[in-house]
Amino acid sequence: MMKVQCRRVMGLLLLLITFMFTKFCDAQTVSYLINCGTNSSVNVDGRRWIGDTSNNNVTLSVPGVEASSTIYNGDPVYEPLYRTARVFTNSLSYTFRVMRGNYFLRLHFHPLAFGRYNANESYFDVDANGLRLLSEFNVPREISNKNSNLVKEYFFPVDANVIVVTFVPSRGSFGFVNAIEVIQGGNELFVDSVREVGANGGHSSLNLSKRGxxxxxxxxxxxxxxxxxxxxxxxxxxxxxxxxxxxxxxxxxxxxxxxxxxxxxxxxxxxxxxxxxxxxxxxxxxxxxxxxxxxxxxxxxxxxxxxxxxxxxxxxxxxxxxxxxxxxxxxxxxxxxxxxxxxxxxxxxxxxxxxxxxxxxxxxxxxxxxxxxxxxxxxxxxxxxxxxxxxSRNGNLAYEQKKYSDQEIKKTSRSLILWVGIGVGVATVAILAALCMILIGFRNKGDEKGTKKMSPAASLHNENGCGRRFTLTEIRTATNNFDESLVIGVGGFGKVYRGEINDKTLVAIKRSNPQSQQGMKEFETEIEMLSRLRHRHLVSLIGFCDEENEMILVYEFMANGTLRSHLFGSNLPPLSWKQRLEICIGAARGLHYLHTGSERGIIHRDVKTTNILLAGNFVAKMCDFGLSKTGPSLEHTHVSTAVKGSFGYLDPEYFRLQHLTQKSDVYSFGVVLFEVVCARAVIDLTLPKDEISLAEWALKKQREGSLERILDRRLKGKYCQESLMRFGEIAEKCLAEEGKFRPTMGEVLWHLEYALQVHEAWLRVNDGNDSLSTIQESATVLDSPSVDSGSKKTGREEGEVFLEIKNILDPMVVGVDEFSQMLNLQGR
The missing domain is CATH 2.60.120.430 (Galactose-binding lectin)
Structure with a gap:
């Protein structure tokens, strides 16, 4: 019994010794924390950092310079560590005695004024066991717009018993380092086989045993x-x-x-x-x-x-x-x-x-x-x-920046005399030219008195003839000194006033708000675009004013305001379904012209119902071209640009990739189409979560075949179901996730014209109009009674009329050419 107990005690002691030995071995692999440029140790952030000349397991190849500073502007926690540094003007190596395994290496840099050493002029390379870490490294350049200190972290395998970190200053320069960490571990931190992006789920080997x-x-x-x-x-x-x-x-x-x-x-x-x-x-x-x-x-x-x-x-x-x-x-x-x-x-x-x-x-x-x-x-x-x-790639982690080679420097030195001679000659000519200009300036001083420097907008005006250049006095007179009662709209650019110019012509005057996020660039873009564009469904620019830092645009007056104001948020009478179709067709024609009216086309980039204006006869016109971009050249598929536009209308593909195409306008127009159907805001936070986004909600209903359930209730019983169905189908196609699956604006226009023709045919039937149009004649033929019916048919069910109209107008039935001939393209 005593022997058994002794064996158990011995076993427990053996386990305890093994555990303590394991812990001791682990302790031997705990990090090196080196305080560079001193033999003193400091406690920072709960860890003790040993002076780089005080650790027997760390050796320096050359002493370099021990530098310190009394001035420190960084994180006070690290002040004891970053007030000293090891400065070197020649190659310097730190050698750490380690065991084989994987290691973290962290290099700490904090630029300070070390006597005659200016950190801004410090350039150096860093290697670790033959792995290039840094090349022509300049600390202040690297940490600009960041914290006052910089930590570069590396992870690499070590198959020897040492880690040698070598610092090599560039010729005529120096290098420095404030602190170094070496931490063993992380054998399971990285795996060698990972999923490769763009490889259809395939994996790739990282070969980490040979890479840093x-x-x-x-x-x-x-x-x-x-x-x-x-x-x-x-x-x-x-x-x-x-x-x-x-x-x-x-x-x-x-x-x-x-x-x-x-x-x-x-x-x-x-x-x-x-x-x-x-x-x-x-x-x-x-x-x-x-x-x-x-x-x-x-x-x-x-x-x-x-x-x-x-x-x-x-x-x-x-x-x-x-x-x-x-x-x-x-x-x-x-x-x-x-x-x-x-x-x-x-x-x-x-x-x-x-x-x-x-x-x-x-x-x-x-x-x-x-x-x-x-x-x-x-x-x-x-x-x-x-x-x-x-x-790392081929043993290199350093980003090699371009710099002048010695040969280039020598070549420049040899040709210095030549360039000096040329410079003297050019300077002489420049001085003579300046004297001539001064003399001419004195002669023309009287004529030029009171003139101002030409603005970019004025330059565009001269180059492109983009309408009339108004004086600020004329603008103030037209708006009764910017009378708030004349404000007819407010947007991201600023306020829009109704005004009258000299001949009593009504105009819309858009004045930039100084606090607006839109500025001179958008102002000039709009002037430039509208100077190039002329179309019935694009708003016309009459002129501009850029005096006294003002940015004012003068447009033709659109008596019926924005499309949105006729859909919701006002007391205006509701638009009929036919009016909505005609307005959408007009806007589509304007966008189609933008996309195809020039060699590269123009992308509007901010299509929404507030940028569709309605004239007195409800003719739709696109406006606000401040964010517009010229389309891609033939050899490119898109324009790479920062995301701009209006949330709720933004193309998700453009938002994700920053690739702007004409299909981005198509997506936004699809949202407009659903907004026309539902007469509600594209983002409404008062609604349940799944209804907040109109694009999401309407698309879901369209795919379920229940778009009628969210139709503007004021249209109940006043529209053709077949027309609405066709309208919903093209709107759904516009909102395809990827641009390549969306239709062009020309195709959108074609389908909208089709939906209008279907609705007009339905109106004629529904109103009892007996005029013999092509559609009705065809419908009559299709509706003729059967020979063997034995009775005369006196009426038709509404569903039969829908079916006949659908078959007559469906281009898959009558053919594209015949359908095009049936369309009446005038008057809308």
Missing amino acids: IETMYRLNVGGSSIKPSQDLAFWRLWEMDSSYMINSDAGSIIRNRSDITYATSNEAAPLLVYETARTLSNTEVVEKRFNMSWKLEVDPDFDYLVRLHFCELHFDKPNQRIFRIYIDNKTAEGSFDIVVRAGGMNKAYHEDFLDSISPESNHIWIQLGPDTTTGSAGTDALLNGLEIFKL
């Missing part, structure tokens, strides 16, 4: 920054993500304090990252069809590992939240379900993607958006964390 990694970004999405002391595994800093989002309000922040556990043994991030998230559910900002977007600047011509962190905080079953992931405008995941991937709710999980950046690109787009094709209860995307890692 640089951390570009590490973001805590939806949460506050996480300090290194809060990430005890690897002491990493996690930034807030808001400053990298295209629109930080596009994703609402959600939090969960319940117990979160890791889905796998790979603890890629601290649990704090998974306790907050952004989800695309803030419908006050964008429609569900849009995405949360992050834009991150990177170095061109490298491969990047994109790591996305997920933790489902709301749903506990599969198929309740499904969304899409886009990386660099390519679909990385088509139907992503966190619960399925992670194995449940409150499970911390991450997904890695490999993306290659071309030499012409310098940023990565990360975008998450709903997958509306699924039947999931929640279609809003969710993201907890984001990391971007650069992968």
Whole structure:
């Protein structure tokens, strides 16, 4: 019995010794924290940093210069660490004795005035075990518009017993470093095979045993920054993500304090990252069809590992939240379900993607958006964390910036005398020319007295003859000194006044608001566009005024105001279905002219019902061309430009890719069509969640075949069902997710004309009009009684009339040419 107990005690002691030995070994691999430029140790952020000449396991190849400064303007927490630095004018190496494995290397830089050393003039290279980390590196240039200090983080395998970090200053320059971290670990932090973006779900090997990694970004999405002391595994800093989002309000922040556990043994991030998230559910900002977007600047011509962190905080079953992931405008995941991937709710999980950046690109787009094709209860995307890692290429992580070579410098020196001679000659001629100009100026002084510098708008006026240039006095007279009672509209540009010019002609005068986000560029664009465009369905520009920093445009007066004012929000009589069709046709003709009336076409970029004006006879005209863009050239498919427009009408593809095409106008016009049908705002926050966005709601009803249920109730019984059906079909096509599946404006116009013809035929039948039109004659022929019926048919059911009209007008039945001949294209 005693022997058995002794064996148990010995066994327990052996286990305890093994455990203590393991812990001791782990302690031997704990990080090197080096305070450079001193032999003193300091405590910073809960860790002790040892002077670079005080650690027996760290050696310096040359002493360099120990520099310190009494001036410090950065984070006070790091002041003891960043007040000293090791400065070197020749190559300098730090050698760390380590064991084989994977290591984090962090280099800390804080530019200070070190005596005669000016950090702005510091350029140097950095290598680690033969891996090039930095080239011609200048710290102040790198940290401009960022914090006052910079930490460069790298991760690479070590197959020897040392890490040698070598700093090499550029010729005639110097380098410096404030602190160095070396942390072993992370053997499971990265896997070698990851999904490759744009490879249709295929995987690619990273070959990490022979490559280095640089951390570009590490973001805590939806949460506050996480300090290194809060990430005890690897002491990493996690930034807030808001400053990298295209629109930080596009994703609402959600939090969960319940117990979160890791889905796998790979603890890629601290649990704090998974306790907050952004989800695309803030419908006050964008429609569900849009995405949360992050834009991150990177170095061109490298491969990047994109790591996305997920933790489902709301749903506990599969198929309740499904969304899409886009990386660099390519679909990385088509139907992503966190619960399925992670194995449940409150499970911390991450997904890695490999993306290659071309030499012409310098940023990565990360975008998450709903997958509306699924039947999931929640279609809003969710993201907890984001990391971007650069992968080395041919042993290099440094972005090689172009600089002059020695040969070029020598060549420049040899030709210096020649250039000096040329410069003297040019200067002499310039002085003589200046004297002549002064003499001429004195002679013409009297004639030029009181004149002003020509504005860009005036230049356009002279070049293009874009209407009359009004004086500010004339504008004040026309508007009774900008009388508020004459205001007929207010928009993003400013106020629009009704006015009378000299010949008592009514005009609309649009005056820019100094606080407006639109400015001179939009002002000049509108003048330029309208000077080139003349069409019955485009509003005409009469002139402009640009005196005393004013930006004023004078248009023809549109007596019936905007289309929107006749749909909702006013006491105006409702438009009939025929009027609505004719207005849509007029607007479509205007847009069709924009798209096809010049070699490259023009993209309006802000199509909406407030930019469709109605003349006294309800002729529709497109207006407001301040955001318009010339279309792409023949060799290009799109115009790359920043997203501008109006929420509710924005093309989601344009929003996601920043690729502007004529199909972006088609999408916006599709929203207009549904707005005409429903007579409600495109974004209405007072409605239930699934009805807030008109585009989403109307599209759903159209696909269900129940568009009539949301039709403007004032049209009840006053429209042709077949006409509405055709109208809804073309509106649905306009809202296709991808531009390539949308019709052209010419095709839209054709279908609207068709819907109008169907409705007019229905009106003639419904009103008992016996005039023999082509349609009615055809309908009569089709409706002739059967020979063997034995009775004379005296009437027809309404449904039969619909069927006959449909068959007569359907181009699939009568042919496109015959249908075109049947259309009466005049008078609308």
